[in-house]
Amino acid sequence: MNEHKEQLCVAxxxxxxxxxxxxxxxxxxxxxxxxxxxxxxxxxINPRTLSMRLAKLESMGIVDKNNEKYILTKKGLDLVPILxxxxxxxxxxxxxxxxx
Amino acid sequence: MNEHKEQLCVAxxxxxxxxxxxxxxxxxxxxxxxxxxxxxxxxxINPRTLSMRLAKLESMGIVDKNNEKYILTKKGLDLVPILxxxxxxxxxxxxxxxxx
DNA sequence: CCGAATCCAAAGCGATACTG
DNA sequence: CAGTATCGCTTTGGATTCGG
Numbered sequence: 071m072n073e074h075k076e077q078l079c080v081a082x083x084x085x086x087x088x089x090x091x092x093x094x095x096x097x098x099x100x101x102x103x104x105x106x107x108x109x110x111x112x113x114x115i116n117p118r119t120l121s122m123r124l125a126k127l128e129s130m131g132i133v134d135k136n137n138e139k140y141i142l143t144k145k146g147l148d149l150v151p152i153l154x155x156x157x158x159x160x161x162x163x164x165x166x167x168x169x170x
Numbered sequence: 171m172n173e174h175k176e177q178l179c180v181a182x183x184x185x186x187x188x189x190x191x192x193x194x195x196x197x198x199x200x201x202x203x204x205x206x207x208x209x210x211x212x213x214x215i216n217p218r219t220l221s222m223r224l225a226k227l228e229s230m231g232i233v234d235k236n237n238e239k240y241i242l243t244k245k246g247l248d249l250v251p252i253l254x255x256x257x258x259x260x261x262x263x264x265x266x267x268x269x270x
Numbered sequence: 271c272c273g274a275a276t277c278c279a280a281a282g283c284g285a286t287a288c289t290g
Numbered sequence: 291c292a293g294t295a296t297c298g299c300t301t302t303g304g305a306t307t308c309g310g
Contacts, residue, residue, distance in 0.1 A: 073201050075257075075261075077197055078260070079256070079257040079261045080193050080194070081260065083259050084188075087188070087256070088184075088189075089188075090282080090283080093181075093188075094180070097173070105291075106291070106292050107291055110292095116283075116284055116285070117293065120293090122282095138291085138293090145263050148259055152252065152256055155252045156180045156182075156183035157183070159179075159183050159248055160180060160181070160183050161171065163245050163248070190303080205272085206271075206272050207272065208271095210272095217272085218276095218304075218306095220273090222302095238272065
């Protein structure tokens with residue numbers, strides 16, 4: 071992959087993961103959270119923003135919505151390893167600084 | 171790693187990568203770009219924002235600045251595999267849609 | 271070439287109240 | 291429980307100008 075293309079492809083991922091709350095949200099979804107209010111409680115995100123995030127995720131094919139339950143699609147599940155890599159990075163470079 | 175800790179660690183990474191332009195910037199740095207105006211030309215980012223991003227990256231130990239040249243630290247280099255994972259995701263799910 | 275300063279428009283988001 | 295509507299503030303960042 072050349073540099074230019076790499077930047078373009080990264081842009082697709084950051085369009086999702088760059089939104090505030092979304093990484094946390096995808097993680098919550100990957101851990102079995104599926105209801106609106108459950109996510110709200112779990113993440114502390116306000117209803118307005120949560121609604122906007124879920125709508126965007128749905129429109130981009132990251133989550134499927136079925137009778138008010140949200141689940142990650144394959145495309146969404148493919149995001150999880152990235153989040154885990156991020157977590158590993160944070161853990162490595164901030165270990166013990168604020169994870170209690 | 172438990173779920174709560176994972177979310178906290180991810181937050182560290184998103185505090186950096188969630189900023190507009192920063193992923194592109196780190197990628198440019200990893201590819202040898204080191205001068206202010208060079209980055210400006212390469213990325214299309216305006217000087218004000220570029221300056222802010224570099225300052226933040228420097229303050230967080232992601233880049234080192236020596237006589238007006240910027241280079242990634244070890245911590246910054248550890249970010250690159252994540253960006254590559256993002257690029258792979260984008261390439262997989264958006265292949266042929268806009269990478270020309 | 272490097273970068274700081276100023277100005278300003280727009281987006282983002284939190285709080286809250288409300289409906290089904 | 292699952293969302294939508296309104297409001298107003300705060301942050302972001304783009305354009306531009308200027309000085310080292």
